[in-house]
Amino acid sequence: MSDVERDREAQFGVVDALMGQREASTHGRELPAHTPMPFYVRYPRGAMRRVVASPLGPLARIGIRRLERERWRLGHFLARRRPVHLSAAGIDVAEVPGDAVVGNAMLASTNASHLVLVRPGSEVTASGLAEVRRLLEREPGVELVYGDSRSARGVRFRAPAFSPVRLREEDYLGPAVVLNVEALRTRGGFRAAADGAHVLDIALRTPATAVTRVREVIGVGQPVDRPLEAAGDAAARVVSEHLEQIGVAGTVTTESGYRTVEYPVLGRPLVSIIMPTRGSSGAVAGSERTFVVEAVRGICERTTWGEVEIVLVADDATPQAVIDEVEALAGDRLVLVRWSEAFNFSAKMNRGAAVARGDYLLMLNDDVEVVTPDWIERMLGLAQQDGIGMVGAMLFFDDGSVQHLGHIYQGGGAGHVAFGVTPGALRPLASLTVTREVSGVTAACALLPADVVREVGGFSPLFPGNYNDVDLSLKVRSTGRSVVCTGAARLYHFESRTREATVLPSEFATLARRWDALIQRDEYSRELER
Structure with a gap:
């Protein structure tokens, strides 16, 4: 790393600390030592609901919801029969x-x-x-x-x-x-x-x-x-006229009642893909693969956006044979950065961001596989819109069910929109592809303007393994920018195949200290009942 890159890396920590102090005074709270850690329960049909460890278990909560619905039915029945003096x-x-x-x-x-x-x-x-x-x-x-x-x-x-x-x-x-x-x-x-x-x-x-x-x-x-x-054509026409009136380029299409707006990319900006790796391997659909090699192959061979550099932040433990294979695929688009310190996802990503030359930084896990070739264009077109500071993609597990379509922040914890939904089973894929504003997106695939990353201090090293993307998303939103997720950009994410996720008590406490007021009730998701 050059001196300039080292200074830039150090600056991330300074800015993050200042933002953390500011947000803690506005939104945070200190947790008592006995605070239970949040955990997640898989419900039928793959729905994910957050439940906090307490004497009131999930079955009791479901029963209460049913009672509330029955009470509403009776109240609504009576209300319809009372005159309303409007x-x-x-x-x-x-x-x-x-x-x-x-x-x-x-x-x-x-x-x-x-x-x-x-x-x-x-x-x-x-x-x-x-x-x-x-x-x-x-x-x-x-x-x-x-x-x-x-x-x-x-x-x-x-x-x-x-x-x-x-x-x-x-x-x-x-x-x-x-x-x-x-x-x-x-x-x-x-x-x-x-x-x-x-x-x-x-x-x-x-x-x-x-x-x-x-x-x-x-x-x-x-x-x-x-x-x-x-009527669907009328709605598409209304949206097209609206975009023209506000000076936003976009193509509106409709299929089976579902609208899609595609925002063209302006210019040919360089996208720096920052990818951490240790060269792990695993089986997917019965076949052994080296995750980072296949991720880079998808970028180089099946991605239509060509203006990319791949900043690979590789642990010293990464096998040289893996590095050689990635170099053969990426050629001069590869920027290799070595990591010799203890595992800290946030610090690794910040080091990659410090050496990146791109106008936009694409945070990408090494255990992904490209599904839609124009995934970068779809994310980049949104990232160029006024007021948008961070863009996420639709991620699938290897069985075809949805892993991520944005974050849900509820009750002090974080979950995923549409988690476990299998497109075509209960909801058609088209219904999931809506571009939506969300509370946050996963760092497994997130695109940000480079200047926004620097403005918010990148990832916080106080979150070495978990909640780093939650913290980054909330820092972006604290600047007045929005976070969106598009189902038009799709990738497989073979989550939990490269490391075992363990939430540190310090990470949970830091999240609450900075953002408690903003992670109690999600503002954007329709997924959760009140």
Whole structure:
């Protein structure tokens, strides 16, 4: 390493320590010595829920959820039979208009201050409207309100935090939304070009700062609007027009009601792939392989993005034969960095980042295999969007089930979105490919602008084996940038084949000391019931 690279590596630690002190004073708390470590339980159908060791076990918790659902069914039954005096509250309720003429006539005739648009076949709840009234009394300037929803069978779906990037591909606002009448009139009302997709169109035209989510069930019906045929084309057209209006290049396609937005890469930026390794081998599908060799082979032979350098941070224990094979595959795109110290994933990655020359740094485990050849382009196009600081990919276990589609931070621990889901069994693959804003992403595959990595101090060496990606994700979000995960970039991740994951008590304590307030309740996932 040169002196400049050593200084850069040292600077990571300085910046991380300063950020850690700042976040601890804002979001953290000290844990008592007896605090139980979190652990994870595999539920039927592969769903992963976090359970903290306590006298109340997982079966009891499931029973309580069922009782809560039955109580809701009775309450909803009664609420539907009580009159709701909406006019006195300045709120009108109407079905989403089929065309702009009907919508604008409704907008012109109402004397209400707010309008609840209900999708066909859905209902609003009395408790939801009551919560909306309280919100509007506190924040009268809000232009659009949405909230949680329930299916007809009583299953509750949590509404994710407002995210325009996700909204472009998935209308997650629920079966009912509340609109500020005067603001909608000022913005031109219902547009004829948006017939068939009016709620989506209004939401995309509304500034994110004027949108508010409530933690109450507002509507009963489908939590996600997935229009087919003509309405699906209308939604795609609305998104395309929106991108053009805000000056963002993107191609919108629709298949079976699922929208996808592909953001083209601007220019030909160099991507530095930082990969730690010790040259481990293992069996996959009955065949022995050297993980790092096959990972590099996938980059060199099956990846369509050519502007890459591979920064390989190799333990001294890495067999020379493995290094030779990687050099033969990568040629002059390989930058070899030796690691002679005790295992510390974070420190290894920071050393690789210190020598990297790329405009973007792609953190990548050595036990991955490329599935989609354009995976780097799909991640890079997103990383170039304003306000996005970190991009993750969809990772699969070797049996084809999902390992990762973003992080979930709940109850002081971390899990994965869609963990254990087998595409095609319960949910089609297309439903999982939505680009979504998430709490964080795994460092097994994460792309960041190089200047963002330096700004936040890279990985914290206080997390040598676990939670380092959680900490990095939260540091990125603390700068005001978002973290997103795209299902359009897909790789296999043969997790736990290269090392046994053991969480140190110090790692858990440091995570709480820095970020406790931000890891108690996930803001983006629909996976967890309240």
